[in-house]
Amino acid sequence: MIQPPELYFNAAAQSYLNDLKERLSFSKLFVLTDTNTSNKCLPTFKKHLGHSDFVEITCEAGELHKNLQSCSAIWSTLTAHKADRNALMVLLGGGVLTDMGAFAASCYKRGIRFLNIPTTLLAMVDASTGSKTGIDFEGLKNHIGLFSSPVATLVDQHYLNTLDQRNLKSGVAEMFKHGLIYNSDHWRNLTENHSKPERLIEDSVAIKIEIVTQDPTEKGLRKILNFGHTLGHAIETHFLETSEQLLHGEAIALGMILEAYLSHSNGSLTKDELDEITRMLCVFYELPKLTEADRKAIIPLLQHDKKNSANAIQFVGLKRIGEAIYDVQYSAKAIDEAFDFYDRSTCR
Amino acid sequence: MIQPPELYFNAAAQSYLNDLKERLSFSKLFVLTDTNTSNKCLPTFKKHLGHSDFVEITCEAGELHKNLQSCSAIWSTLTAHKADRNALMVLLGGGVLTDMGAFAASCYKRGIRFLNIPTTLLAMVDASTGSKTGIDFEGLKNHIGLFSSPVATLVDQHYLNTLDQRNLKSGVAEMFKHGLIYNSDHWRNLTENHSKPERLIEDSVAIKIEIVTQDPTEKGLRKILNFGHTLGHAIETHFLETSEQLLHGEAIALGMILEAYLSHSNGSLTKDELDEITRMLCVFYELPKLTEADRKAIIPLLQHDKKNSANAIQFVGLKRIGEAIYDVQYSAKAIDEAFDFYDRSTCR
Numbered sequence: 207m208i209q210p211p212e213l214y215f216n217a218a219a220q221s222y223l224n225d226l227k228e229r230l231s232f233s234k235l236f237v238l239t240d241t242n243t244s245n246k247c248l249p250t251f252k253k254h255l256g257h258s259d260f261v262e263i264t265c266e267a268g269e270l271h272k273n274l275q276s277c278s279a280i281w282s283t284l285t286a287h288k289a290d291r292n293a294l295m296v297l298l299g300g301g302v303l304t305d306m307g308a309f310a311a312s313c314y315k316r317g318i319r320f321l322n323i324p325t326t327l328l329a330m331v332d333a334s335t336g337s338k339t340g341i342d343f344e345g346l347k348n349h350i351g352l353f354s355s356p357v358a359t360l361v362d363q364h365y366l367n368t369l370d371q372r373n374l375k376s377g378v379a380e381m382f383k384h385g386l387i388y389n390s391d392h393w394r395n396l397t398e399n400h401s402k403p404e405r406l407i408e409d410s411v412a413i414k415i416e417i418v419t420q421d422p423t424e425k426g427l428r429k430i431l432n433f434g435h436t437l438g439h440a441i442e443t444h445f446l447e448t449s450e451q452l453l454h455g456e457a458i459a460l461g462m463i464l465e466a467y468l469s470h471s472n473g474s475l476t477k478d479e480l481d482e483i484t485r486m487l488c489v490f491y492e493l494p495k496l497t498e499a500d501r502k503a504i505i506p507l508l509q510h511d512k513k514n515s516a517n518a519i520q521f522v523g524l525k526r527i528g529e530a531i532y533d534v535q536y537s538a539k540a541i542d543e544a545f546d547f548y549d550r551s552t553c554r
Numbered sequence: 555m556i557q558p559p560e561l562y563f564n565a566a567a568q569s570y571l572n573d574l575k576e577r578l579s580f581s582k583l584f585v586l587t588d589t590n591t592s593n594k595c596l597p598t599f600k601k602h603l604g605h606s607d608f609v610e611i612t613c614e615a616g617e618l619h620k621n622l623q624s625c626s627a628i629w630s631t632l633t634a635h636k637a638d639r640n641a642l643m644v645l646l647g648g649g650v651l652t653d654m655g656a657f658a659a660s661c662y663k664r665g666i667r668f669l670n671i672p673t674t675l676l677a678m679v680d681a682s683t684g685s686k687t688g689i690d691f692e693g694l695k696n697h698i699g700l701f702s703s704p705v706a707t708l709v710d711q712h713y714l715n716t717l718d719q720r721n722l723k724s725g726v727a728e729m730f731k732h733g734l735i736y737n738s739d740h741w742r743n744l745t746e747n748h749s750k751p752e753r754l755i756e757d758s759v760a761i762k763i764e765i766v767t768q769d770p771t772e773k774g775l776r777k778i779l780n781f782g783h784t785l786g787h788a789i790e791t792h793f794l795e796t797s798e799q800l801l802h803g804e805a806i807a808l809g810m811i812l813e814a815y816l817s818h819s820n821g822s823l824t825k826d827e828l829d830e831i832t833r834m835l836c837v838f839y840e841l842p843k844l845t846e847a848d849r850k851a852i853i854p855l856l857q858h859d860k861k862n863s864a865n866a867i868q869f870v871g872l873k874r875i876g877e878a879i880y881d882v883q884y885s886a887k888a889i890d891e892a893f894d895f896y897d898r899s900t901c902r
Contacts, residue, residue, distance in 0.1 A: 274622065274626065278622065278691075281691055281692075281697070281698060282692065285691070285692055285694065285697065285858070288857060288858070290860075290862045291860060291861075291862075312700070313661075313698045313699060313700060314697075314698065315697065315698075315699075315860045316686065316687075316688065316696075316699045316700055316701055316771075316860070317700065317701070317771075338664065340664065343626075343629055343633070344629075344630065344633055346633065348664075349629070349633070349662075349663065350629060350661045350662065351661060351663075351664045352660070352661060352664055352665065352700065353664055353665070423664075509636060510633070510636070512638075512639060512663045512664070513639075514638050514639075
């Protein structure tokens with residue numbers, strides 16, 4: 207049974223780290239960083255870590271390196287340092303690093319423990335609490351992976367100081383999503399700027415955990431977390447390795463506009479709510495124009511979505527802001543119209 | 555929670571296969587074979603399979619191909635055939651194939667279902683019921699892997715007709731082990747030829763399942779299944795890729811002699827029982843002479859055993875025939891003497 211991880215925020219997260227050795231009694235400590243977090247986040251980590259030696263393992267940063275080669279390099283380093291089954295690996299980074307590091311840890315000697323310290327907003331509100339691990343394979347996102355939980359996730363907002371505005375905004379996309387699919391108050395708090403950022407982040411994580419706890423391995427309800435991701439992932443994959451590469455949250459924001467349109471097209475979401483969502487996301491993000499060629503390349507990528515069954519592409523639909531349904535199918539014509547709608551919308 | 559698989563023997567196994575589509579309602583069926591089982595076992599499989607189409611995926615046979623490259627090839631084929639999460643993979647082969655195929659299935663899109671059809675005695679009594687999956691990495695056996703269970707294991711002894719005598723005997727080593735660590739009656743039945751082979755196999759699987767059920771992820775009791783494997787794995791690794799390459803069961807038989815000596819050396823196993831075990835295994839198997847150079851190469855390989863903790867090599871010891879203890883440590887001197895004992899024994 208997959209359990210969501212224990213969560214510690216800010217001061218509690220720092221105190222956990224200070225007592226790490228006493229709490230988890232590991233044989234050896236490894237810290238996985240990437241070329242960014244090794245510079246920007248490791249000093250803060252070291253400051254809060256109690257008296258524990260550790261071996262740093264550094265990967266190349268970025269989605270392009272979320273692959274089997276990077277995993278092999280991690281496994282080689284663990285092997286060279288004679289890591290045993292009682293070793294602990296801290297994953298210090300964004301979603302790419304925590305997804306991949308969790309997969310690597312879960313397969314090393316049939317699984318060693320790992321601890322998530324998300325350093326991006328996106329990882330804080332999404333990747334590091336979902337118990338999904340994975341790497342990309344043949345251009346398909348998270349195509350190879352597992353369900354596996356960290357011993358704990360430490361959400362310390364100090365790390366957000368290392369992020370630029372674009373990356374921060376990328377993380378907000380998943381928070382918007384949590385509001386749209388499950389809690390209209392959260393959507394209002396986000397869009398009307400009522401609450402402090404700390405509070406918004408804790409609320410957003412709480413929504414994620416509440417959904418995941420009800421359905422850890424995505425047999426049903428949990429699928430709603432994929433709102434915006436069916437088309438969003440395809441768009442993200444399409445622009446990968448191009449000069450127009452999108453951040454994950456940007457691709458998901460675009461996917462949410464398209465999928466909100468689809469929800470409206472089959473009569474479940476009102477025009478007013480569709481417009482509210484589209485306006486908000488268009489103003490908040492700088493989203494790309496999609497050419498006819500982009501559209502033609504993106505649609506076939508939907509075939510590989512992990513949620514598909516028996517060749518049907520399964521979407522998440524919105525009934526209204528704050529409530530979602532899963533396993534919805536749309537016609538090719540409706541999908542095409544969604545792109546038309548996006549093209550007409552006043553984003554750009 | 556890892557559960558041992560459901561087991562079906564012989565006629566029940568054939569009937570399961572005949573009703574496969576109705577029982578498991580998969581979106582697409584894949585059958586993993588290797589270059590041996592594709593020729594020797596697939597015809598029998600097809601004969602018993604009900605009306606289901608399938609895609610065959612064939613790997614190179616043998617431990618040397620139990621690696622990440624073979625897994626990648628499996629994942630590529632699944633991807634090319636658009637396998638979705640509701641696909642089913644039948645693993646038709648020996649322990650190398652079922653270990654690797656189970657790992658590949660468990661990681662594809664975060665896990666598709668798999669069904670074990672062991673075709674060797676070794677896989678029937680050991681690999682295909684243990685919920686351990688894995689591949690070799692940098693020369694270390696099962697270094698990368700997971701705990702994951704098949705939907706069922708079909709033990710059909712018809713497949714044993716495809717095996718030569720040496721491979722059959724290799725499988726008996728794990729049955730001897732089950733007797734030695736857990737059930738002295740099973741040891742007697744095996745060594746005194748009292749029971750029918752069918753009965754012995756079912757008994758042996760039952761012992762394995764009984765142990766695994768009590769401790770699926772090897773926190774404690776399950777470790778006793780590693781009797782003979784600490785030294786046996788090192789010996790198997792040492793001879794891998796040489797002209798003297800040993801079958802798994804042969805290496806484990808040799809490991810059991812050495813580890814039985816160690817159990818005697820610290821006063822837990824009597825001299826009579828040590829001699830009984832040594833005599834039986836020496837007569838039953840054709841075991842190699844170990845030179846001084848072999849010994850020097852084998853001992854450092856113990857460092858990588860997955861059971862180790864905090865640099866100490868953990869062994870399984872016998873208290874008597876039919877009862878084992880785990881987390882036993884021996885001095886380097888005792889290990890050296892075990893090799894001396896083996897050298898003096900009248901095996902060859």
